[in-house]
Amino acid sequence: EVQLVESGGGLVQPGRSLRLSCAASGFTFDDYAMHWVRQAPGKGLEWVSGISWNSGSIGYADSVKGRFTISRDNAKNSLYLQMNSLRAEDTALYYCAKDSGYDLRPSINWFDPWGQGTLVTVSS
């Protein structure tokens, strides 16, 4: 069974940093691109970032570009999101999701499955 388990969320002050992790199991991790998608409380889904199987292709939403860094460790079957210069508007439940393909090019395909999410709250 494919399983994605996020961790690392919590309460953090504006301007500080946080690192999220996603532990993957049940599939060959380095065969697939992976993504982070977030959902602010009571709001809709927002794609945050994606990374290809070999980290050769990476994409970011404009809202996080320059502040967030996505990475992966295929040896550890893990996906990461380093979040710097956090703002109140980054408060959200952060989901890890598996792509159906291995690269972001020629396209990002679809997200399946999703983890249960880890909550990030940015507040003083």
Place this chain on the structure above:
Amino acid sequence: QSALTQPPSASGSPGQSVTISCTGTSSDVGGYNYVSWYQQHPGKAPKLMIYEVSKRPSGVPDRFSGSKSGNTASLTVSGLQAEDEADYYCSSYAGSNNSLFGTGTKVTVL
């Protein structure tokens, strides 16, 4: 990078059909056949319902169908059931290693 536009709400009685639209541009929905739809029940993670505009993953009832015309994609739920009451989101590849989600539609079964 603006979110794709969906109606905030849709509703129907059990057994009826409801169709949700997802409007983008020629740079996303209209430019690629990588439109997908997700169902989200309260407090749960999203679940893939449709991929590549009109394909259903195994296990998804054939009451769910998808289509696209120009810059607008649609999800139709036929034979509405109580368990179909949820939030639905569309998603599309938007080029240059980017993806977009729709604004979301709350489906209510009357």
